[in-house]
Amino acid sequence: MVTLGPKVLLVDDEQSILRSLSRMFRMNGIDVATADSGTMAMDIIRKEPIDLVISDHMMPEMSGLDLMVQIRDTYPEIIRIMLTASFERQVMQKAINQGEIYRFFVKPWNEDELLDAVRSGIKHKSDTVGEKNRIVDELTRSNIETVMALAEAIELKDTYTKGHCSRVRDYSVRMARAVGLPSGLLIHLVYGALLHDCGKIGVAESILLKSGKLDESERKAIEYHSILGFELTNSVSHLKTASLFIRQHHERWDGTGYPDGLCQDEAHICSRIISIADTFDAMTSDRPYRKGMAIDKARQILIENKGAQFDPELVDLFVSILDKKGVAGMLENSYADDAPTMPVILFVDDELPVLKSMYRIMTAENYTVKTASSADEALEILDRQNVDLVVSDQRMPGGTGVQLLRTVKLKYPGTVRIMRFGYADLNETMAAINEAGVYKVLMKPWNDGELKVTIKNALEWQHMSRTCISDISHV
Ligand SMILES: [Fe+2]
Structure with missing residues (x-):
């Protein structure tokens, strides 16, 4: 049975204490679970959402203090209260400093005081951690989705560069990872790479798509896209850093670029990365006036322009990744350098043919695919291994999607959730969005292509959220 209300876990090796505390909390409408050891407590925490733990200190195997430290390290959002038989200054000090506990009580406890502490602890958790996570989650998702939509809109204006922005992003992320760029900068690099040409929105299509040679005023009109892109994005708080890269993506290492004539590392490293990625993709893609260039030739041009147009070290880096992975390898799963295994997707549906079909489609896309025919089976899989994304049906025996x-949101907030409905029910759809924080809602019958794109985007969003969560939270 899935528990939905706040839940307190009581940990004590004395059964009489557990019974007495359980009775008190239940009489006051608070759901409890009990454990007679630290090991058992950790088992329970791994299996079900717990909001607050009250633990004794002196217990066999694992002390209460060790338990508190373990919970703080693995489930920091769980509020921790210690309830010990004797007041030991050292234990209290360690509990506060190492276990970062919320309150410390000595037995025999005062019922009202303990109840107040538990109620305020639960409120504190939902007010702070829960709210912060929700806001960060929503901000991250809406920011990335907005930028992606904008990048696609720019490509619509210039149909010959379809896919250009996302390829520039993938090449850029590859280089950034290889160069060891701080993870906090990565999201800004992604924004900058996706939006590097957003200023083209203000350039006439007759100039943008012109196949012949440009005259001086047309060339200036095109060059203005760097400044216009900067101006468009600089006033948007989460794009402020990226606006600099957008302005500088046509600067050159030798100082002859535009708009500011910056030389060498006067231009930001992210701008220098985007410049190489942009030029390489522009050379190798078909344009209105010419076919895409062969990879080897474009590679050679990058090398010949080391120290002139491009940062020589970054060109060497790009070429070494290109030689190792090829273009397809660079564009495929560019976020995977710190994730050695392929993303794991779990499909939950009580219809076997659906599971078989999902398994076949998504293993062909090189994902690791797990299937479960019920919520319980899904939770068992989630307890055993890391799952990146869950796609669940709504109507199943033994619990809804x-x-x-x-539960997945509470226990595994980093796992992306997608909901599939066999029918459109507004209330259930709202619950999926508001309570389960789903990334997307899909209606049956689904389109395989839509499902693949949704999953790819969801995983990309998850990766960027994980990498940049601390950064985004400051936006
Ligand atoms: Fe550009």
């Missing part, structure tokens, strides 16, 4: 995904 919304209930399952809500």
Whole structure:
């Protein structure tokens, strides 16, 4: 049975204490679970969402203090209260400093005080951690989705560069990872790479798509896209850093670029990365006035322009990744350098043919695919291994998809959730969005292509959120 209300875990090796505390909390409408050891407590925490733990200190195997430290390290959002038989200054000090506990009580406890502490602890958790996570989650998703939509809109204006922005992003991320760029900068590089040409929105299509030679005023009109892109993005708070890269993506290492004539590392490293990625993709893609160049030739041009147009070290880096992975390898799963295994997707549906079909489609896309025919089976899989994304059906025996995904959200907030409905029910759809925080809702019958794109985007969003979560939270 999936628990939906706040839940307190009581840990004590004395059964009489567990019974007495359980009775008190239940009489006051607070759901409890009990454990007679630290090991058992950790088992429970791994299996079900727990909001607050009250633990004794002196217990066999694992002390309460060790348990608190372990919970702080693995589930920091769980509020921790210690309830010990004797007041030991050292234990209290360690509990506060190492276990970062919320409150410390000595037995025999005062019922009202303990109840107040638990209620305020639960409120504190939902007010702070829960709210912060929700806001960060929503901000990250909406920011990335907005930028992606904008990048696609820019490509619509110039149909010959379809896919250009996302390829520039993938090449750039590859280089950034290889160069060891701080993870906090990565999201800004992604924004900058996706939007590097957003200023083209203000350039006439007759000039943008012109196949012949440009005259002086037309050339200036095109060059103005760097400044216009900067101006468009600089006033948007989460694009402020990226606006600099957008302005500088046509600067050159030798100082002859535009708009500011910056030389060498006067231009930001992200701008220098985007410049190489942009030029390489522009050379190798078909344009209105010519076919895409062969990879080897474009590679050679990059090398010949080391120290002139491009940062020589970054060109060497780009060429070494290109030689190792090829273009397809550079564009495929560019976020995977710190994730050695392929993303794991879990499909939950009580219809076997659906599971078989999902398995076949997504293993062909090189994902690791797990299947479960019920919510319980899905939770067992999630307990055993890391899952990046769950796609669940709504109607299943033993619990709905919304209930399952809500539990997943509480226990594994980093796992992306997608909900599939066989029919359109507004209330259930709202619950999926509001309670289970799903990334997307899909209606049956689904389109295989839509499902693949949704999953790819969801995983990309998850990766960027994980990498940049601390950064985004400051936006
Ligand atoms: Fe450009």
